[in-house]
Amino acid sequence: MTLGWAAHRGAVDDLAGQLQELPPGAPVRLAKRTSNLFRPRTETGRAGLDVSRLRGVIEVDPQARIAQVQGMCTYEDLVDATLAHGLMPHVVPQLKTITLGGAVTGLGIESSSFRNGMPHESVRDLDILTGSGEIVTASATNEHADLYRAFPNSYGTLGYSVRLAIELEAVTAYVHLRHIRAHSVDELVATLGRVLESREFDGESVDFVDGVVFTPTESYAVLGTFTATAPYLSDYTGQRIFYRSIQERTEDYLTIRDYLWRWDTDWFWCSRALKVQHPLVRRLVPRRYLRSDVYGRIIRFENRHGWYAALHQRGGALPQERVVQDIEVPIERTAEFVDWFLATVPIEPIWLCPIRIHDRQHGVRPWPLYPIEAGRDYVNIGFWSAVDIAPGAVDGDVNRAIEAKVSALDGHKSLYSDAYYDPETFRSLYGGEEYARVKKLYDPDGRLPDLYAKVVGRR
Numbered sequence: 001m002t003l004g005w006a007a008h009r010g011a012v013d014d015l016a017g018q019l020q021e022l023p024p025g026a027p028v029r030l031a032k033r034t035s036n037l038f039r040p041r042t043e044t045g046r047a048g049l050d051v052s053r054l055r056g057v058i059e060v061d062p063q064a065r066i067a068q069v070q071g072m073c074t075y076e077d078l079v080d081a082t083l084a085h086g087l088m089p090h091v092v093p094q095l096k097t098i099t100l101g102g103a104v105t106g107l108g109i110e111s112s113s114f115r116n117g118m119p120h121e122s123v124r125d126l127d128i129l130t131g132s133g134e135i136v137t138a139s140a141t142n143e144h145a146d147l148y149r150a151f152p153n154s155y156g157t158l159g160y161s162v163r164l165a166i167e168l169e170a171v172t173a174y175v176h177l178r179h180i181r182a183h184s185v186d187e188l189v190a191t192l193g194r195v196l197e198s199r200e201f202d203g204e205s206v207d208f209v210d211g212v213v214f215t216p217t218e219s220y221a222v223l224g225t226f227t228a229t230a231p232y233l234s235d236y237t238g239q240r241i242f243y244r245s246i247q248e249r250t251e252d253y254l255t256i257r258d259y260l261w262r263w264d265t266d267w268f269w270c271s272r273a274l275k276v277q278h279p280l281v282r283r284l285v286p287r288r289y290l291r292s293d294v295y296g297r298i299i300r301f302e303n304r305h306g307w308y309a310a311l312h313q314r315g316g317a318l319p320q321e322r323v324v325q326d327i328e329v330p331i332e333r334t335a336e337f338v339d340w341f342l343a344t345v346p347i348e349p350i351w352l353c354p355i356r357i358h359d360r361q362h363g364v365r366p367w368p369l370y371p372i373e374a375g376r377d378y379v380n381i382g383f384w385s386a387v388d389i390a391p392g393a394v395d396g397d398v399n400r401a402i403e404a405k406v407s408a409l410d411g412h413k414s415l416y417s418d419a420y421y422d423p424e425t426f427r428s429l430y431g432g433e434e435y436a437r438v439k440k441l442y443d444p445d446g447r448l449p450d451l452y453a454k455v456v457g458r459r
Contacts, residue, residue, distance in 0.1 A: 327381050345398060
């Protein structure tokens with residue numbers, strides 16, 4: 001169901017009214033009940049702007065393949081609206097409650113990124129509530145093109161998206177999956193590289209590609225192809241677990257909707273920490289609770305209170321460091337990083353997802369706050385768990401080592417989780433002078449936080 005323009009204009013008018021009630025120079029922030037961030041959030045004690053009326057799809061134009069979407073709309077709702085027309089966003093991040101605005105200002109990656117880049121690359125234009133209290137329309141070609149380019153990876157420090165016009169692509173009813181076994185990381189990366197170049201494998205076209213590394217000698221490229229027919233359909237929204245199926249079968253078929261949310265049911269594989277992958281526990285949990293946002297709320301509660309960690313340590317266990325990160329390194333350095341990681345950090349499985357920047361018309365680094373290069377292929381590597389803090393070590397040592405390794409390999413790290421960079425290094429990696437220039441232009445009074453202060457803070 002779509003909202004229509006009248007409802008959207010009413011929501012924007014409401015937001016404008018709330019802005020007018022703020023004292024001059026008062027900080028601007030949103031009142032949000034949910035988040036997909038995994039770094040500590042500072043409690044300000046101040047009420048935020050109510051954006052509950054900005055959570056929907058305004059309209060879908062199936063002929064132009066354009067969706068007009070409010071900034072707080074979740075991908076779950078967006079996908080439901082577009083699939084009704086046989087369309088999907090160019091890139092659909094893995095978790096249902098990620099918002100479109102969040103994916104654009106905080107980046108997003110999925111298995112169509114090898115051909116479509118990142119979610120912000122399919123944004124035609126967007127309305128942004130800036131730190132100055134204005135709502136401006138930014139596009140690649142208008143007077144606010146600098147804000148349009150700097151907005152991705154700004155994490156709300158340059159403004160908040162109110163409306164976004166995004167491009168869509170046609171889909172079929174089903175996706176055919178092939179799980180290609182590799183016996184080394186080098187072999188897996190070689191397969192990913194072949195698919196990046198040819199967009200096919202063994203004579204069949206490839207529309208989606210990602211990979212899972214279980215051990216140094218067992219990994220898989222997971223290749224998806226649109227198909228109008230399916231001889232059978234698998235269901236991983238209940239008792240069966242998707243990532244385990246990759247090891248158990250060489251091919252599979254899913255509906256397009258189930259494919260897009262294949263990782264959400266078990267939060268990739270992170271639900272195992274909550275014991276819901278145990279067969280007896282899983283039978284007792286209703287399907288409606290097998291969702292990433294449910295697991296996220298549980299984990300954030302534990303992060304705030306630390307009850308389980310305290311109980312764990314009273315039993316003699318070591319304290320743990322959270323290692324929840326996504327990084328990108330050039331594809332030619334991917335095996336080097338993965339081999340180092342497997343030998344250094346006791347976390348498995350890990351996720352690999354190739355990326356090719358879609359925009360090649362605006363310079364080598366078209367997105368200044370996340371300057372991976374157009375014309376150069378990258379692989380996103382995701383790892384999400386915790387490791388013991390050994391005697392003599394301190395919390396953060398492993399994350400700092402990862403940051404150093406990523407930088408040494410000419411890569412970048414996403415900023416949704418813990419970061420430990422010093423200010424100079426951070427600014428050299430994430431926008432530097434261009435960020436400062438755009439920040440001063442659109443938030444002259446500093447009503448929104450500084451990017452470094454927001455994502456790193458005091459360490």
